Amino acid sequence: MIVGPCIALAALGLAGGIVGGRRWPRVWLALTLMAATGGLGAALVLLAGGADWVWRSALPVGGEVIHLRLDGVSAVFLALMSVVGGAGAVYSREYWSDREQRRSAGRGRRWWSGLMASMGWVLLSANGLHFLLGWEAFTVCAFFLVTLDGRMKAVRRAGWLYLAASHAGTVCLFAFFALLAHSVGSWELGPMREHVELAPLFWLVLAGFGVKAGLFPLHVWLPSAHANAPSHVSAILSGVAIKMGVYGLVRFSGWLPVPAAAGWVVIVAGMVSAVLGIAFALAQDDLKRLLAYCSVENIGVILIGLGAAMLGAAHGGNGLQWGRLALAGALLHVWNHGAFKALLFFSAGSVLHATGTREMSRLGGLWRAMPWTAGAFALGSVAVAALPPLNGFVSEWLIYLGLFDAVTTQGPAAAVAVPAAIVLGVAGALALATFIKAGTIVFMGAARTRRPAHAHECGVLMRGAMCGLAAICLGLGLAPQLLRPILLRATAAWHPAWGGVDPGAPLVPLGTASLAVAMALAVGVVLVFAHVRRNGLNRSVTWDCGYATPGARMQYTSGSFGDLAARWFRWILRPERRLRRPRGPLPDGAVLVDRHPETMLDRVLRPASTGVLHVSTAVRRLQHGRLQSYIVYLVAGIAVLALMVLLGGSQ
Amino acid sequence: MTATLNVLVGLAMGLNLVALGSSRLPGLIRAVALQGAVLGVMPVLMHAMDWRVTLVAIATVAGKGLVIPTLLRRAMRAANIEREIDPFIGFVPSLLLGAGGTIAAVALAQALPLLPEHAGTLLVPGSLASVLTGFVLLIGRTKAISQVCGYLILENGIFLFGLLLIHATPLLVEAGILLDLTVGVFVIGIIVDRIQRAFDTLDTRKLTVLRE
Amino acid sequence: MTPYLEVPLRLVVLLGLAPLLPGIINKVKAWVGGRRGPPVLQLYYDLARLWRKGVVMSTLASPGFIAGPAVAWVAVVAAIVLLPLGPAEAPFAFRGDVLLMIYLLALARFGTTWAAMETGSAFEGMGVAREVSYAVIAEAAIIAAVLSLSVQTGSVSLSAMLAPAPGAGAVLLAAGLFTVLLAENCRVPFDDPNTHLELTMIHEVMALDHSGPPLAVILHGAAVKLLLFSLLLVEAVLPLGGVSAPVALAIIAAGVFVVTIGVGLVESLLARFAFRSVPLLLTTAFLMCLFALLMAWKGGAA
Structure with missing residues (x-):
């Protein structure tokens, strides 16, 4: 059994990184790489044929004993997390170095270790309460990493949007785990396909983890957060963090019974995400925003596969x-x-x-x-x-x-x-x-x-x-x-x-x-290079578009x-285009501005939230501090209740 | 015989898509005319040779395939309309809509409780698809004449549905509809000409300002 | 025959014959137009000449300018190796090879378009933007066509998919695939292979800055791609499962010849479409493949 020591090694490395990451960057890098190796080793050993790893400690956290578990599904995600976490740590040593980012580099190292630790915790935890704790910690770590360079307004805004959207998803997850624990009678997680009554909970899972995964149209936070974060953070957010949403979907669609429509909904959502995500990506001019939208597409591709799997499982037979x-x-x-x-x-x-x-x-x-x-x-x-x-x-x-x-x-x-x-x-x-x-x-x-x-x-x-x-x-x-x-x-x-089915791939x-x-x-x-070299290669201007002085601005944009x-x-x-054509024999100038707004955010979510704000402001007028009116509410409430009792009694 | 019928209905369904995809009025009118002629042949195939049926078939082919298109072409020429169709819903989206509608119609027809002798034919899906195509044309085109073509395809869909009842009801009803339509097209042809002379446009979007 | 012997043999035959196709097309066009036209073997002469020449490379271009065409050529050649020839199965057949073939063609597109963008010329940018945009719809059409073949035969391997008699939707499938062939190989209603210096083209404009051996590689790759699509069309539509190998090969050769003449006739009789109607035509091709798929499905269910 080598899995346990590997995970202990990883935990040790990450804990050390959190404690000492601020002061000693080299030690931090070594510890993080050690943790990554440990996590990757554990995951690969398990995937290569080791038995599931289960660990229970008598130590209670929040009233529940710690129960960790690594199986085939979580090992896939753990391996990915370790690899990207390690590579990102190496990258950030130079990209976000102490020399250039004196104020935030040390902080960034700590949050990085914290992010890896909390994601690892989410992957390993087999207890609903602990899962939620880890999930929250992971969200917070990611928020602080996104806003490492908090001097720019765009970065702060992206960070807040991320935090708000993540918590909207977390609300669904709270509801999900609470309902689950209520109907099963325990916070312990595990396969429970036989509890058929749990099937409707899948919709909460889809909404909660869908936000994190960046499923279209729940992706509103994703482009700005991934574009504005430091690039090593973007890499782990896009490469790993949104996969935690996928992990949740895969995990709970496997452990819990799902409603009959679930597979259809997931595959259709995947299709929508795939096409619209890449369409938005194609329209972007910001390189990192393009990459972020491309992640929406790839989540769609993953969900197409997951949806097909759910349909196949429901279908039976072949x-x-x-x-x-x-x-x-x-x-x-x-x-x-x-x-x-x-x-x-x-x-x-x-x-x-x-x-x-x-x-x-x-x-x-x-x-x-x-x-x-x-x-x-x-x-x-x-x-x-x-x-x-x-x-x-x-x-x-x-x-x-x-x-x-x-x-x-x-x-x-x-x-x-x-x-x-x-x-x-x-x-x-x-x-x-x-x-x-x-x-x-x-x-x-x-x-x-x-x-x-x-x-x-x-x-x-x-x-x-x-x-x-x-x-x-x-x-x-x-x-x-x-x-x-x-x-x-x-x-x-x-x-x-x-287990016994041969997929025939x-x-x-x-x-x-x-x-x-x-x-x-x-x-x-x-061969072609060798041949070209043999024939002779001249460097020159090949073709000038027929212009006397071709400029770099003539290139396709x-x-x-x-x-x-x-x-x-x-x-x-919904591109916004501003165009002023050149006019007259001596035109003074022309303008063409093309902008692709965040359609879902600007056209759907923002109006909706403004509407909610309006409604709540209106409702707030009920609360004005005049005692007389409160008594009126009270009397009216009692009257309505009495009326309901009266009508109910008459039936 | 069912096979031949299905090929013909399939052809009519294909012509629906051609009508949705054609970007010029003469093409659209040609598609509609061809569809009318194809539909006109069907009663003969479905029915034993009967002089009444033959007569109606000839009338349908002549009316839908020749008279109405000629009227439309004449109106087009007389009013000097631009040949290019100016779409409200683009050609590719309307084509995809039509294709989606056709697939949905086939799927829907399988779910409908049809008589066993009609279950194997494409009549019901064909009729549903044509009605839908007609609607898409009516919604998505701006020129009065292309809207008339939409009406014609809509009517073709109703005609296809009527073929299901060919044994039960006399063809008189169908003949009546056809007559109405011919007169309607005739009248529209005249009106189109007048509108063109009076307002210099046939774009229905611009005609909305004519209200009071 | 062992694959070690068969693959080189096939390659020699297919790659050797591919440049004939553009020659035949040009001959047909000349014949319809009442001219004598260039010799059928013209492309061979061109290739030989280009292969011996030196290269002029833009000052801006990176080594990718030369690597791109090479990648594209290898990808197309690898794709054609996956194609069976009638009863003679592909030397390298496995489940899912059809998807590898489609994506190898996409890799070829990546190579040519990347190389074309190297010079930073707006002309190439224009051509590349068109090429990759229209490829989106063409890709949908190809996937639909492959799905219809797959439904007909219940298989995902090219050798099994292309062998049996076609189903009810053969005519639709043929029309759809032929349109895709014209689009993918930049033939007339989509692109004009004759115009070299106009704003109305897709494929030709991408090779504008290339010269010498890379250009030869691009031209030969385009010919091989044309051959690949013709073979695919012929084998998808004609039933070749039951006949013996020599007869099947003869039928395939005749079919490819007919397709080539068809391309030539289309080019002689049609004008290039306006660019805004290109998506419409490609969507039509997609719908034809899709309806072929539905007919195959209904045929299988009945």
Whole structure:
């Protein structure tokens, strides 16, 4: 039994990090890396075939004894948390160093350890009360990390929005755990599929964890928080923190009975999230906001897989097979998205660090100054667009296989599997457009302003973190066959009946094909390069668009690039456009401003909350401090009660 | 025979989508005319050769396939209308709406309690889809003539539904509707011409200012 | 035959024959237009010439400018290897290979578009934006088409999906796939392969700054992609399951020839569409594939 010591090691490292992180950055880094290794080790040992790890202590916290438990499902998330947490710690040593951020660097290290510890606690805890405590601690840690650089108003606003939205979700979770504990009679969590009466609680789970996961339209807090946070924080928020919402959904859809409509609702919500998330991403000009919206899309992809799994579990028969395939894809996508999104946020942070801006229209031509960052971003783009031979493809392929099998069985689930498969394809194509835009506008062409001209490559620690994550993206893509036992273990932990079912996913030939494609790509690129070198290569201006003096501002901008496809989603994007055309023979100037507002926040949530405020202000007039009126209320209340008794009695 | 009928109804359903997707008036009118002609053939297929049925079929084909389209084309030419359709709901969205409606109609028809001899045919879904297409055209187009085409497709849907009752009710009712419609189109043709002369536009959005 | 022998053999044949297709199309166009036209083997000459030339590379471009076309070419070639040829199964068939093929084509798109954006020219930006935007609808159409084949055969492997007789929706499927073929290969109603310096194009504009061997790679890759889509269309629509291998190969070759001539005729007889009606046409293709899927479904249920 090596799992227990590993977790103890991780706990020790994180506790040490919280205590000593402020003063001793090197010790903190070592401790955090130790904790990450411990967590990853525990998770991998368990996934590779170890038994479930359960630990009970006699020590009561809040009246409940501590009960920890690590099984296949939570191990998947623990592994992801450890990897991104460790990589982010390495990255932040340089990105948010004491030299540059004297005021907040030490604080940031502490909160970072706290965030990792509280997320680990949520993953391990098998007690409703402790789960809620950990959940709250995790939210608070994330809030302080988002607002590390609290001098800017946008950052503070993003932080408050995050906190408010998270608590709106936490309210649902409070209600959920309280009702659960009330009807079961204990705060202990575990498989309880036999309690059929618990099924309606799933809607609370969906709302509560959906907010955290950034499910469309509950994602309102996500873009601003992820865009305004320091980039290593964005990476762990996007890569791991929103996955905690997914963890909650996976966990409680596996442990509790679900209503009949649950699978349908989840898969449809996933479809909406996938398409609209990436449509919003395509329209953005802010690099980190684009990445944040892309996370909404990927959560959608994961939920498509989860929804299909729930449908398969409800369907029975061969539904067990395709449901398991889809769930395997969803869980693998949790890993994959964590890896490539953290990689992309790291490279975006590196760009921000070097140029001081996130606006793509001000960037351009960065590859020469930052070749490592450009390469990392390109690799991440290939992965996020789900292209072979990288990891994003493997998980989407598994989800596709599940959906295709659901369609060929022509059961009732096929009616939703057909649109889901098409949506997956559409979202993939839109993701390709989005990341071609982001990658090439930022790193290729000529510098659009003076800022990128003075850019510099990031240092060795930031580069190291990026290279590590890139290696994971490559490794998971090239050797998916290694994942088979892990995925079998994780999916079997979700649904007990799936233990003996063979999902029939030929990961071995896929791995061979990926490897062959990767090798062919390498050979092809090398051959073409060698040939070009042999023939001779001239550098020159190739084609000037026919203009005498082509300027950098003549390049395609991110707005013009995304406009074509974004126009199809005008009904929800609601772009605000201000245009003043040049007039007359000697025009004095022209203006074109395109802005994509946060539609759900500005058009739906804000009016709704203003309405609530109005109503409550109106209601507040009832409370004015005049005793006479209060007595009138009292008498009126008694009269109404009397009337009710009277009418009730007469029946 | 059911197979041939289904192919014809399928063709009519395809023409619905063509009508929704066509961006020019002549194309739209052609689609509507072709659909009318296709529908006109159906009674003959469903019924034994009867002189009354044959007569009605010929009348339908002539009316829907020739007379009404000719009237519309003439009105279009006389009023000198722009050929481009100016949509309220874009072509791609209306096409997707129509396709979604068609799929929904097929799914709905399976749930309806139909007579066993009608269960295998596409008549009911075809009729529902046509009615829906008609509505989408009526809602989503601005020109008076394209709205008339919407009415025609709507009527085609009702005609398809009427075919279900071909054994029960005489074709007189259908013939009556057809007559009404022909007269209606005739009148609209004249009105369109007058409106065009008086106000220089046929855009229904602009005609709303004519109220009092 | 062992795969070690079969894969190179197939590659030689397919890659060798691919440049014929654009030649045939041009010949058909010339014939309809009453001209003599370039020789059928013109693309071979062009490729050979380009392969020997040096490269002029924009001062702004990164090594990705050369790597992109190479990646795209390898991806397309890998995709065509996955395609079975009638009864001769693909040397590398497995469950789900069809999705790998679709995503390899997407990888090829990534390579070409990334390389095109390298120079920072607004022309390339325009072309790339169009290419990736229209690909969204084309992707939906391809997935719908693949789903319909999958429903017909109950399989997710290309070798099994393409073998049997087509279902009721074959005509719809053929029309949908042909439209997608035209769009994906930037043929006439969507794009004009003849115009090189106008604002009305998608694919040609992306190769505007390329020269020498990378351009040769792009052109050859485009020819292979055309061959791939023609093969897919022919095998999806024609029943090849029951016939013997030589007959099937002959049928496939004839089918590809017919498709190529069809492309040539479309190009001679149609004008390029206005850009705003391109999504409409692609949506139509998507709906045709979708209705083919529904017909396959109803056919399977009945």
